[in-house]
Amino acid sequence: MKNRSGIIKIVAAVTGAVSLLCMAVLLVNYLCNEHFISEYKKGQYVDSTVNAVLGFTQPHIYHYNLGDVYYSQGDYEGAEQEFRKALEKKPGGESDCKTRVNLALSIVKQIDPEGVTKENLDEVIDILEGAKDILIENDCAHRDDEDGHYEDAQTLKDEIDAFEEQLRKQTEEQDQKGDQDPNDQKDQGSDDENEEDTQEPQSSDKESEIRKQLDAIQGDSLEQRNQEMDAYETYKNEHDYYGGRTW
Structure with missing residues (x-):
């Protein structure tokens, strides 16, 4: 009985120690990410010591944070690499x-309107795809529909x-114009010349509209879309992880 009681005490002690260690890791993750976000909001983007701790304990948060830094600095290629x-x-x-x-925003941001x-x-469409x-x-x-389970992603x-x-x-429209019969183009003669002044502004208007739409998409910054992985969420997710969640 004494041996059994001793084993139970040892198991309890080990379990307690493991639990304390897990809680310590959670606390470190929470405090490090909270500090990183606080400095990030002040415009002080790089804190290598703090983010290095996250890199060791939670590497996806480490790269996520770096992606935010690069994005905020206008380095969208660097942001893309870190988010990947x-x-x-x-x-x-x-x-x-x-x-x-x-x-996705980092990729779209690399397109020059x-x-x-x-x-x-075609190349731009491939990038968007x-x-x-x-x-x-x-x-x-x-x-094909609106059934995506994350609203910002669907939007x-x-x-x-x-x-x-x-x-x-x-x-x-450009292909149709390019495929037009040369004889038809010749027959139109003066009509084309008369319409040239109106067609060019129309073409310019279409290009302007395309640039405007792309600017609108690019204007949806990380902050505007509320993509910040705040300290509370980090703590919550980490707690789920140590409860047995499979990532």
Whole structure:
């Protein structure tokens, strides 16, 4: 009986020690991320010591935070790389969708609205399709309806859909104009010359509309979409993890 009682005490002591260790890790994660976000809001983006701790204990938060830093500094390529790394760490639930929205925004932000031309329309659409695929993965957004389980992801995906449609319409109009019979063009003669002054402003208006739509999508910054992974949520997610959650 004494031996059994001793074993029970040892097991209880070990269990208690493990629980305390887990709570200590939770507390460190909470305090580090809270400090990082506090400094981030002040415009003091880089705190290597604090974020290094997160890199050791929760690498997806580490890369997520770095992505926010690069995005805020206008380095959208760097932000894209960090958000991709965050996804590789397989964050779960809402954190996964938040990271996907930020990643998609970072990709779209790299498109220059002034640089959208007839020659690179297909390339721009391919980039936008890639951003949509990121949002659709894991059903954060849905491809064909409004059933995505994360509202911001679905909204951004729908905005990109509308923008792509505008680009495709312009491409079709340009193709139709390019396929016009040369004889028809010759017969039109003076009519084309008379219409030239009106067609050029129309073309300019369409390009302006495309740039305006892209600017609108790009204007949805991380802060505007409330994608900040705050300290409370970090603590909550970590608590779920130590309760046996599979990421």
